[in-house]
Amino acid sequence: MRYLYLRLILRGSLRSHLRMTVPAHNKKKTMPNQFLHGILSGERHRSFDEVDTRVALIAGGLQRLGVAPGDCVCLLMRNDVAFLEAAYAVMMLGAYAVPVNWHFKPEEVAYVLGDSGTRVLIGHADLLHQAAGVVPAGVTVLSVPTPPEILANYKIDPGHRAAPQGAVDLDGWLAQQKPYDGPVLPQPQNMIYTSGTTGHPKGVKRFAPTPEQAKSAEAMRALIYGLKPGARVLCPGPLYHSAPNAFGIRAGRLGGLLVLMPRFEPEALLQLIERHRIDTVFMVPTMFIRLMKLPPEVRAKYDVSSLRHVIHAAAPCPADIKRAMIEWWGPVICEFYGSTESGAVTFATSEDALSKPGTVGRIAPGAELKFIDDDGKELPQGEIGEIFSRIAGNPDFTYHNKPEKRAEIDRDGFITSGDVGYLDSDGYVFICDRKRDMVISGGVNIYPAEIEAAIHAVPGVHDCAVFGIPDAEFGEALMAMLEPQPGVTLDEGYLREQLKHVLAGYKIPKHIEIMAQLPREDSGKIFKRRLRDPYWAKAGRVI
Numbered sequence: 001m002r003y004l005y006l007r008l009i010l011r012g013s014l015r016s017h018l019r020m021t022v023p024a025h026n027k028k029k030t031m032p033n034q035f036l037h038g039i040l041s042g043e044r045h046r047s048f049d050e051v052d053t054r055v056a057l058i059a060g061g062l063q064r065l066g067v068a069p070g071d072c073v074c075l076l077m078r079n080d081v082a083f084l085e086a087a088y089a090v091m092m093l094g095a096y097a098v099p100v101n102w103h104f105k106p107e108e109v110a111y112v113l114g115d116s117g118t119r120v121l122i123g124h125a126d127l128l129h130q131a132a133g134v135v136p137a138g139v140t141v142l143s144v145p146t147p148p149e150i151l152a153n154y155k156i157d158p159g160h161r162a163a164p165q166g167a168v169d170l171d172g173w174l175a176q177q178k179p180y181d182g183p184v185l186p187q188p189q190n191m192i193y194t195s196g197t198t199g200h201p202k203g204v205k206r207f208a209p210t211p212e213q214a215k216s217a218e219a220m221r222a223l224i225y226g227l228k229p230g231a232r233v234l235c236p237g238p239l240y241h242s243a244p245n246a247f248g249i250r251a252g253r254l255g256g257l258l259v260l261m262p263r264f265e266p267e268a269l270l271q272l273i274e275r276h277r278i279d280t281v282f283m284v285p286t287m288f289i290r291l292m293k294l295p296p297e298v299r300a301k302y303d304v305s306s307l308r309h310v311i312h313a314a315a316p317c318p319a320d321i322k323r324a325m326i327e328w329w330g331p332v333i334c335e336f337y338g339s340t341e342s343g344a345v346t347f348a349t350s351e352d353a354l355s356k357p358g359t360v361g362r363i364a365p366g367a368e369l370k371f372i373d374d375d376g377k378e379l380p381q382g383e384i385g386e387i388f389s390r391i392a393g394n395p396d397f398t399y400h401n402k403p404e405k406r407a408e409i410d411r412d413g414f415i416t417s418g419d420v421g422y423l424d425s426d427g428y429v430f431i432c433d434r435k436r437d438m439v440i441s442g443g444v445n446i447y448p449a450e451i452e453a454a455i456h457a458v459p460g461v462h463d464c465a466v467f468g469i470p471d472a473e474f475g476e477a478l479m480a481m482l483e484p485q486p487g488v489t490l491d492e493g494y495l496r497e498q499l500k501h502v503l504a505g506y507k508i509p510k511h512i513e514i515m516a517q518l519p520r521e522d523s524g525k526i527f528k529r530r531l532r533d534p535y536w537a538k539a540g541r542v543i
Helices: 002-011 013-021 048-064 081-092 106-116 125-130 148-153 170-174 211-224 242-251 266-276 285-292 319-329 350-355 403-408 448-456 492-500 528-539
Strands: 038-041 044-046 072-076 096-099 120-124 140-144 203-206 232-235 257-260 280-283 309-312 333-339 343-348 361-363 367-372 385-391 397-399 419-423 428-434 439-441 444-446 461-471 475-484 511-514
Touching: 038 048, 038 081, 044 048, 048 081, 048 170, 072 081, 072 106, 081 096, 081 242, 096 106, 106 203, 120 125, 125 140, 140 170, 211 343, 232 242, 232 266, 242 257, 242 280, 257 266, 266 285, 280 285, 285 309, 285 319, 285 461, 319 333, 319 350, 319 448, 333 350, 333 361, 343 367, 343 385, 361 367, 367 419, 397 403, 428 448, 439 461, 439 475, 448 461, 448 475, 448 492, 461 528, 475 528, 492 511
Parallel strands: 038 257, 072 096, 072 120, 120 140, 232 257, 232 280, 280 309, 309 333, 475 511
Antiparallel strands: 038 044, 203 397, 333 343, 343 361, 361 428, 367 385, 385 419, 419 428, 439 444, 461 475
16 A cells, blocks of 8 residues: 555656546557657657666665665666656665766766766766766666667767676666555655856755646646646757756656657647647747758658747757747747756746847746845846845755855855846846856956847847956957858958947957857756866966
8 A cells, every 4th residue: 555655656646647538549659649648759768667676676676785765876878768767766764866968078077976966877878888987886777778879869889788897787677676655755855066167067956846846846747847747748958958957857756648859849839739739848948049040841841839838948048049939839848947056936938038028028026136236235126236035935955065155155045046136127037147257348348148148139139158268368258159041152351341220339359260060068058167277277377
């Protein structure tokens, strides 16, 4: 009875209701795709019963390996059903699942493994081969077979498909385990390591929620993420990132369908939406940009009328791209602003985006924002300041092993991620830039995000990054690096002429470089640090 109760808690009461009310013939794997339930990755489908069984076995096995409440278990996997199963199992024990960015170099993986004090590492076989030699002594390594859809989308050494030496094959290990039958414990969120713009990344360790906090978080997820019982969800973003992780973890418990993309590809996303009658998606603006680059006839091929809620975040979305997506998909596109530390503190509907281009929305229910100047003074509406926020209903967090770093971003219970913005007279929030990205040239504050928006509007530009580089006369000078659209040739003179019409002279970049392809993180964000850091390294300073 205890195990049955755990399964009902894990899947939610509505999932059981769905299985009782859906006709028996709709439960077969031959059912039409719009009636498929469970978790799907590539062509591999697991029902919720199968997932629940594996979760209980993994949890039982981890408990026997000594994993206890508050411990950490690292996950080194791409998007896969096994990622979610492992995360659910760790949470069942009251422990922290720690997703590791699989793009990390071995020394970066080693840092997360060591800093988290992980008891167990669960990873795809090929990634474990790459991390060989950096796993701390005493850590049990469980190897997950790299699935076919991952092999098809990434270049993987054929010799790295089997479990590496010293690792235990997960499926063989599961066959020897018994289901977890312990008490139902408070389930903390996964511990996400921030990207680390300077120095080592920090693990954001949020405390397990009280029942009241869990109820509040549930309501917030329904509003922000659009996740409702029975939702048919598509997750094209990497599960090691904060928002896709929270989105995917919740979506896999709603009794509908969760489709994981092994890698974002614009036409494949449209195919999945049509095939599975997807109604809820989490995206980032780069995905919108790539979708809009598809030929009109390709975009017109697919039925996206099932979409009900498309939420995006993580980076600014050009206003023209947002408008074009709303015209194509309808008023289903929403946005939130927040951080791993704060959670979602604003929310914008399609209507907000059209009436207030560039806004990240109004302050979300339960959230509070303050805009603070450099002297610590709270600013009135319309004035630009550093954004501090709090959500009273959220469980608090600390930085794992770095409580002093948590104190550095705190001001009377409000925290900041370093973003700069303002609140307009109608209550809409606008983000100007990140404080650390602000360029001070000749004593004048310049916000690169404004300039990037102007460059995005220039015909032929696919994407761009603007940042400050050392300048002997002015301290810093603006550098713009641009990626042209395929088949388009851009030149510096043309770009400067276009920008003269929309930007003050001091905001036009002193240096412009055109690149065939800008470096990107797996989320689609431009890896601005890789572009900027070499200039400062040569100058021997960082500011």
